[in-house]
Amino acid sequence: xxxxxxTESVESKLFAALKEMGAEGEVTREATFEQLDVxxxxxxxxxxxxxxxxxxxxxxxxxxxxQTVGEAVDLVVAKAA
Amino acid sequence: xxxxGNGGGAKPETAERPRGCALVTGxxxxxxxxxxxxxxxxGWPTVVNYRSDASGADRVAAEIADAGGRALALQADVSxxxxxxxxxxxxxxxxxxxLCLVNNAGMRADGLSPQITDEQWRAVLDxxxxxxxxxTRAALGGMLRARFGRIVNIASVVGPRANPGQANxxxxxxxxxxxxxxxxxxxxxxxxxxxxxxxGLVETKLTEDVAGNGLLERIPARRAGTPxxxxxxxxxxxxxxxxxxxxxxxxxxxxxxx
Numbered sequence: 299x300x301x302x303x304x305t306e307s308v309e310s311k312l313f314a315a316l317k318e319m320g321a322e323g324e325v326t327r328e329a330t331f332e333q334l335d336v337x338x339x340x341x342x343x344x345x346x347x348x349x350x351x352x353x354x355x356x357x358x359x360x361x362x363x364x365q366t367v368g369e370a371v372d373l374v375v376a377k378a379a
Numbered sequence: 380x381x382x383x384g385n386g387g388g389a390k391p392e393t394a395e396r397p398r399g400c401a402l403v404t405g406x407x408x409x410x411x412x413x414x415x416x417x418x419x420x421x422g423w424p425t426v427v428n429y430r431s432d433a434s435g436a437d438r439v440a441a442e443i444a445d446a447g448g449r450a451l452a453l454q455a456d457v458s459x460x461x462x463x464x465x466x467x468x469x470x471x472x473x474x475x476x477x478l479c480l481v482n483n484a485g486m487r488a489d490g491l492s493p494q495i496t497d498e499q500w501r502a503v504l505d506x507x508x509x510x511x512x513x514x515t516r517a518a519l520g521g522m523l524r525a526r527f528g529r530i531v532n533i534a535s536v537v538g539p540r541a542n543p544g545q546a547n548x549x550x551x552x553x554x555x556x557x558x559x560x561x562x563x564x565x566x567x568x569x570x571x572x573x574x575x576x577x578x579g580l581v582e583t584k585l586t587e588d589v590a591g592n593g594l595l596e597r598i599p600a601r602r603a604g605t606p607x608x609x610x611x612x613x614x615x616x617x618x619x620x621x622x623x624x625x626x627x628x629x630x631x632x633x634x635x636x637x
Binding site for chain 1: 519523566568
């Protein structure tokens, strides 16, 4: 059963996933993936986390222009709406 | 000896592997069936995928169960991406995440190039190459999350080398080897390996009409291989012992390519 999509629930899950993936430095909405040393393969894994947790599918075109963690959170919330 | 850093890649694996299942496409007979049986003997709960031979797949699943293993026969035409999604959903609901994938489903539709129809070209590429891509794409997300995965693609000695009358088959198998190498490089640092096995002449339904024609004289071993001999290579590449083997093609052809 997928978790309900709210800004808070997505933020919480993505922050935790990024930390678990070994993101460098503090994970905040404003942090860029580059600052966190999150690469394209990490983003693929993050998309899988989102699909497993929230039932929202993120394709390559969805994630390729993401710069910050906040943008990723907002994208998931928007796609679930 | 200097201590070796891991360069940010996944830690070397121990003999442990995460809980999950193996999925073998086209496993109702031949190399696929032998691979499913071999993986089940290694303790993998195993999905025996088939497209049309339900009785064959049921027989393979029953053999595995009789030997003390766990198996599930699931129908899906892997050339259809939507059916692949359904296949993975069913497999994961019953046996857990697919952490070992053997892309074996394949077909031939031979003819000299000027006589291969669009339908024959498309059907072979759809089954042999597109199908493997669909399943690989479906499997990788879970494998990346698990930091463990094994993908073994059943290619062929045809592709890297010529075989007149099989332009479509050769293109599909050469493409499969190219995909193997690139996907391997993409995911290696997550503990996911991607390799190919390239059989030569193997005694299966697919090759029963080609064993004559002086072919055996071109094989140094002077015999055809067996599905079990190919499956033994699959079993090794799927094992934790093969954690550092990725992006390669293991030729199993009795020396034909030597």
